[in-house]
Amino acid sequence: MALYPVVRKLLQKRVVLASASPRRQEILSNAGLRFEVVPSRFKEQLNKASFPTPYAYAMETAKQKALDVARRVHQKDLRAPDIVIGADTIVAVGGLILEKPMDKQDAYSMLSRLNGKEHSVFTGVAIIHCSYQDGRLDMEVSEFYEETLVKFSQLSEELLWEYIHSGEPMDKAGGYGIQALGGMLVEYVRGDFLNVVGFPLNHFCKKLAELYFPPRPENVQRVKHDSIPPVDTFEGLSDLSDVEGGGSSPAHSQQGHGTKDTHAKGTVAGLHSSALLEVIDGFKASKALFTASKMKVFDALGDGAPLSAVDVARKIDASEHGTGRLLDACAALGLLEKTHRGYRNTELASRYLRSDGEFSLHSLILHSDTHVWNLFTHLESAVREGTHQHPRALGSTADDPSQGTCRSQDQKLRCLGAMHGLSKLSAHQVATAFDLSQFTSACDLGGCTGALAHELAREYPGLKVTVFDLPEVIEDVKRFQPNGPQTEQVTFVPGDFFKDRLPEADLYILSRILHDWSDEKVHELLSRVSGSCKPGGCLLVAESTLDEEKQAARPGLLPSLDLLVQAQGRARSLSEYRHLLQAHGFTDVRAAGTGNIVDVILATRTEP
Numbered sequence: 166m167a168l169y170p171v172v173r174k175l176l177q178k179r180v181v182l183a184s185a186s187p188r189r190q191e192i193l194s195n196a197g198l199r200f201e202v203v204p205s206r207f208k209e210q211l212n213k214a215s216f217p218t219p220y221a222y223a224m225e226t227a228k229q230k231a232l233d234v235a236r237r238v239h240q241k242d243l244r245a246p247d248i249v250i251g252a253d254t255i256v257a258v259g260g261l262i263l264e265k266p267m268d269k270q271d272a273y274s275m276l277s278r279l280n281g282k283e284h285s286v287f288t289g290v291a292i293i294h295c296s297y298q299d300g301r302l303d304m305e306v307s308e309f310y311e312e313t314l315v316k317f318s319q320l321s322e323e324l325l326w327e328y329i330h331s332g333e334p335m336d337k338a339g340g341y342g343i344q345a346l347g348g349m350l351v352e353y354v355r356g357d358f359l360n361v362v363g364f365p366l367n368h369f370c371k372k373l374a375e376l377y378f379p380p381r382p383e384n385v386q387r388v389k390h391d392s393i394p395p396v397d398t399f400e401g402l403s404d405l406s407d408v409e410g411g412g413s414s415p416a417h418s419q420q421g422h423g424t425k426d427t428h429a430k431g432t433v434a435g436l437h438s439s440a441l442l443e444v445i446d447g448f449k450a451s452k453a454l455f456t457a458s459k460m461k462v463f464d465a466l467g468d469g470a471p472l473s474a475v476d477v478a479r480k481i482d483a484s485e486h487g488t489g490r491l492l493d494a495c496a497a498l499g500l501l502e503k504t505h506r507g508y509r510n511t512e513l514a515s516r517y518l519r520s521d522g523e524f525s526l527h528s529l530i531l532h533s534d535t536h537v538w539n540l541f542t543h544l545e546s547a548v549r550e551g552t553h554q555h556p557r558a559l560g561s562t563a564d565d566p567s568q569g570t571c572r573s574q575d576q577k578l579r580c581l582g583a584m585h586g587l588s589k590l591s592a593h594q595v596a597t598a599f600d601l602s603q604f605t606s607a608c609d610l611g612g613c614t615g616a617l618a619h620e621l622a623r624e625y626p627g628l629k630v631t632v633f634d635l636p637e638v639i640e641d642v643k644r645f646q647p648n649g650p651q652t653e654q655v656t657f658v659p660g661d662f663f664k665d666r667l668p669e670a671d672l673y674i675l676s677r678i679l680h681d682w683s684d685e686k687v688h689e690l691l692s693r694v695s696g697s698c699k700p701g702g703c704l705l706v707a708e709s710t711l712d713e714e715k716q717a718a719r720p721g722l723l724p725s726l727d728l729l730v731q732a733q734g735r736a737r738s739l740s741e742y743r744h745l746l747q748a749h750g751f752t753d754v755r756a757a758g759t760g761n762i763v764d765v766i767l768a769t770r771t772e773p
């Protein structure tokens with residue numbers, strides 16, 4: 166691909182780089198680009214826990230940086246620049262997002278985390294095309310990210326401190342600069358080196374080529390926005406009614422390994438019409454995935470060569486016409502790859518959607534299709550009555566709504582499989598959010614199939630973990646046990662944490678338990694844990710939390726609504742959890758965002 170014509174195209178435009186990073190300026194000027202530098206004043210303080218992935222966080226930060234500059238330049242010069250480029254580089258390791266260190270100690274803790282390990286460096290890039298005509302601002306946001314893997318050698322404390330004292334780490338994500346002294350720490354790099362330095366030049370040029378020399382220019386839609394008044398925020402300024410074209414299908418983003426492009430037409434600070442259409446059509450996407458999983462499409466495709474729709478139809482015993490449509494829908498959702506040779510599983514599908522994989526979400530999907538779907542058809546009643554809908558949807562009147570969920574053995578195994586899959590998704594992040602190596606015994610209350618317990622055992626060879634759960638759960642956990650020596654560190658003990666004596670341990674764990682219960686029940690449970698926990702012992706809580714304004718922390722997963730319809734508990738914010746723990750004698754409450762679906766809290770039991 167000829168990259169130079171793309172850069173030449175930009176020479177005729179007013180380009181603004183919304184970045185103070187000298188590395189970004191150097192990379193782009195070395196590429197022959199001419200631009201003004203206007204550093205962004207956007208504070209990099211977005212709630213990391215509210216993003217499903219680290220790169221989603223980096224892309225959003227990059228976009229906000231660029232939007233801030235576009236707005237300020239437009240106000241100052243009364244003319245919008247043609248293009249504003251924003252970028253954000255982060256380091257992701259063990260579920261944590263590392264940005265620039267605050268001080269030397271922070272740099273030390275970042276570098277120690279990276280020491281001897283492989284990590285990802287993500288740079289999110291936003292390109293805003295602006296034009297200003299007749300009092301109207303026309304903006305198009307294109308965003309993408311690039312991932313590069315970097316591995317550090319095993320380094321001594323002395324070397325780390327020497328590096329920190331050089332001063333190099335302080336203005337760099339993850340606390341190192343690969344282009345200078347930090348290069349000596351690095352064993353290997355997989356992917357774009359410049360992406361680590363701060364700007365993925367190659368992907369940027371490809372993106373520009375795609376924008377300036379598109380294969381089918383007739384597809385471009387433009388969105389008009391009213392002139393932007395001098396306000397501090399863009400929130401609420403989007404005029405969705407002005408979308409030309411459109412249609413009811415979701416805007417599909419291209420997703421490849423390690424990179425993602427989105428071209429969000431008409432986006433103003435995160436509000437865009439395609440997102441609205443995606444919500445309207447969301448149920449169709451869910452149902453396509455549920456149906457493909459139920460019909461074992463992803464198992465039929467396996468890891469082998471691509472299959473035609475006819476082959477798949479034969480394997481799943483369905484019509485060719487219908488199967489073709491379903492496969493196309495799955496391809497549009499990014500679950501399958503479609504080429505002229507046929508359909509095959511994407512990496513995502515191979516890892517999570519086949520029914521036999523270690524990280525399979527197959528049972529969770531079947532559970533959502535039958536049980537959760539059914540409950541959500543009664544959402545209106547749940548809202549009117551303010552209570553869960555188990556009696557209406559499932560005919561259950563039990564005190565604990567989950568009792569109604571698993572009546573037959575099949576349903577029960579599906580429930581356990583769903584919990585197992587969900588737990589596996591975040592087990593590593595929960596186990597490593599804090600260093601737990603000082604503990605010798607842990608008790609995972611309501612630990613179900615032991616997914617987290619086994620991850621803890623793998624991570625901490627000196628730790629013995631007891632999984633404490635109801636007898637009817639324990640009797641069926643065998644089929645979920647992994648092989649390997651660490652299984653000896655894990656023991657299952659049947660019991661009810663509201664009634665029976667809790668096993669002794671230095672560390673108690675409540676992972677995704679508290680949200681299922683009302684405040685009254687949470688107090689009862691915490692008081693029992695507090696009673697069993699010796700002073701100096703700790704309690705680890707993993708929960709999907711709400712942000713402090715009580716909005717859903719995880720876009721798309723709607724934890725609050727979920728709990729209204731499904732359970733008698735509720736989602737809580739980190740400060741609510743902190744207060745609950747403090748009320749039961751747990752102090753020194755520390756929280757860690759994992760960048761995954763749960764946050765982790767560690768608290769120490771003090772003398773009563």
Ligand SMILES: Cc1cn([C@@H]2O[C@H](COP(=O)(O)OP(=O)(O)OP(=O)(O)O)[C@@H](O)[C@H]2O)c(=O)[nH]c1=O
Pocket residue numbers: 183184185186187188189204205209230252253254255256265286336337338339341342343344347361362363
């Ligand atoms: C891993 C790594 C990072 N960096 C620098 O880390 C900063 C990240 O921070 P940011 O928030 O993305 O950018 P910034 O410097 O605050 O600038 P701005 O765009 O104004 O926010 C950027 O500088 C990057 O080069 C290096 O120079 N070398 C490396 O190996």
